[in-house]
Amino acid sequence: QDVQNQLIVSPPFKNPLDISPQGGASKYIEIVINDTLQENTTYTMNFGESIVDNNEGNAYPYLTYVFSTGDYLDSLSLVGVVRDAFNKETDEFISVMLYEIDSSYTDSVIRKNPPNYLTNTLDSTTIFQLQYLKAGDYRLIAIKDEAKNNLYDPVVDKIGFVEDTITLPTDSIYVLDLFREVADYSPVVPKLAASNKIVFGYNGPDEKLQVQPISKIPDTVFTYLAKEPGKDTLNYWFTPFDADSLIFEIINPRLVQRDTFTIKTRELPMDSLLISASHRSSINFLDTLTLSANIPVQASDTARVSMISKDSLPQLLQISLDTIGNRLVIDFEKEPNETYLLSILPGALTDIFGTTNDTLNYRLTTGSYADYGNLRIRLSGDVSYPVLVELTTPQGEVVRSIVAQEDQLFEFNLLNPAKYLLRAIFDKNKNQRWDTGNFKEKIQPEKVVYFPQEIEVRANWELEQLFVIEE
Numbered sequence: 001q002d003v004q005n006q007l008i009v010s011p012p013f014k015n016p017l018d019i020s021p022q023g024g025a026s027k028y029i030e031i032v033i034n035d036t037l038q039e040n041t042t043y044t045m046n047f048g049e050s051i052v053d054n055n056e057g058n059a060y061p062y063l064t065y066v067f068s069t070g071d072y073l074d075s076l077s078l079v080g081v082v083r084d085a086f087n088k089e090t091d092e093f094i095s096v097m098l099y100e101i102d103s104s105y106t107d108s109v110i111r112k113n114p115p116n117y118l119t120n121t122l123d124s125t126t127i128f129q130l131q132y133l134k135a136g137d138y139r140l141i142a143i144k145d146e147a148k149n150n151l152y153d154p155v156v157d158k159i160g161f162v163e164d165t166i167t168l169p170t171d172s173i174y175v176l177d178l179f180r181e182v183a184d185y186s187p188v189v190p191k192l193a194a195s196n197k198i199v200f201g202y203n204g205p206d207e208k209l210q211v212q213p214i215s216k217i218p219d220t221v222f223t224y225l226a227k228e229p230g231k232d233t234l235n236y237w238f239t240p241f242d243a244d245s246l247i248f249e250i251i252n253p254r255l256v257q258r259d260t261f262t263i264k265t266r267e268l269p270m271d272s273l274l275i276s277a278s279h280r281s282s283i284n285f286l287d288t289l290t291l292s293a294n295i296p297v298q299a300s301d302t303a304r305v306s307m308i309s310k311d312s313l314p315q316l317l318q319i320s321l322d323t324i325g326n327r328l329v330i331d332f333e334k335e336p337n338e339t340y341l342l343s344i345l346p347g348a349l350t351d352i353f354g355t356t357n358d359t360l361n362y363r364l365t366t367g368s369y370a371d372y373g374n375l376r377i378r379l380s381g382d383v384s385y386p387v388l389v390e391l392t393t394p395q396g397e398v399v400r401s402i403v404a405q406e407d408q409l410f411e412f413n414l415l416n417p418a419k420y421l422l423r424a425i426f427d428k429n430k431n432q433r434w435d436t437g438n439f440k441e442k443i444q445p446e447k448v449v450y451f452p453q454e455i456e457v458r459a460n461w462e463l464e465q466l467f468v469i470e471e
Helices: none
Strands: 008-010 018-020 030-032 042-046 064-068 076-084 095-100 117-120 127-133 136-143 159-161 166-168 173-178 191-194 197-203 210-213 223-227 233-238 245-252 257-264 275-277 289-293 297-300 305-309 317-322 327-332 339-344 349-351 360-365 373-381 387-392 398-404 409-415 418-426 448-450 455-457 462-469
Touching: 008 117, 042 127, 076 095, 076 136, 076 166, 095 127, 117 127, 136 173, 191 257, 197 245, 275 360, 289 349, 289 360, 297 317, 297 327, 305 317, 305 327, 373 387, 373 418, 373 455, 387 409, 398 409, 418 462, 455 462
Parallel strands: 076 173, 373 462
Antiparallel strands: 008 042, 018 030, 042 064, 076 127, 095 117, 095 136, 136 159, 136 166, 159 173, 191 197, 197 233, 210 245, 223 233, 245 257, 275 289, 289 327, 297 349, 305 339, 317 327, 339 360, 373 409, 387 398, 387 418, 418 448, 418 455
């Protein structure tokens, strides 16, 4: 059962095997090989947990059949561990590959040809073992092979690699950190998302793209290009006008690349100004309230924003317009067990089309300091600076983060009672974020270490943990 996922053949065949029976009871398994076998090569077939008894359904685990087209079986082996470079948990079914380094080898082979040897972690372990290998020099690669074709696709696959050449025999244990590369730049076919908005997406690094209309745009038409916050997307805003189609050119100055697209127009409603608040009920003492707009905001009038407490006392607000995030940022001093009423009058925000917001009212409450817990972290062991210490939910959403340039006590105060993950990111290039790797450039991802257990924060508790960083 599940033989397509469980069976590992090394070296892999180009054509799929014919295996029978599948789904029925039998005392034997027949395998038809639909390829020409290589000379003087040792082949292995690891059946994983695909062979089960007919009565109880118990697996006969990891049955391996080995044969050679030469006079002897190759007998060398290589062992190691696969782990995710950024996430705490590692994906299942990771392919681990060995490519022989000979006179014809180039790094592009992993995109074009299957490996010389192959194994898979399947769904139970991150430890791998490649067996029945011959002596020689090799490149060791691991990929999350989404297409299951034994080829690396940087758009969808994660990859891990060892920089140095692997020379067999060896008794070393190798660790491969899986990461997804930043894809090469490529534009996405633009689409008309509203009668006043065209979306220009792209893959790859955050480029300084230019979007220029080739079609004639009437002088009376207002246009505005803005990046979508947090997305690889440019939004081209315009006042609607009659046209069957529009032709645009997308220019990447860094690559000196130009791409032309035609967008068919159709009847669609206009996007109108909508405001969404980061908080709608309770708010933490350390939180900042933000009001995000779906259309670029060109002006704000802070005189039209006010707040009172439950006793009708006016509150002092610190208000700023974040033009990059396209949001109004509101901060204020918060008292325990208080209720605040925020009023946003028309004209507080004006978008690029001159439209202003409707009246908005929000009711925000605070709890008591005893509702929260405090966590203090001290790092020790193999620590290098700068380091970014992050507290996340079990799903990986960042709750708090602190950047340190030297040894310090990391204080995460006023946390909601919950279970958290703790990780340290070693910021080698000092840009205050985690950076992925690049196989072609032989760049490994920045090191990430997780605290071994979930940390439970309880209300009205103080907790201090020693986070020992091990190599």
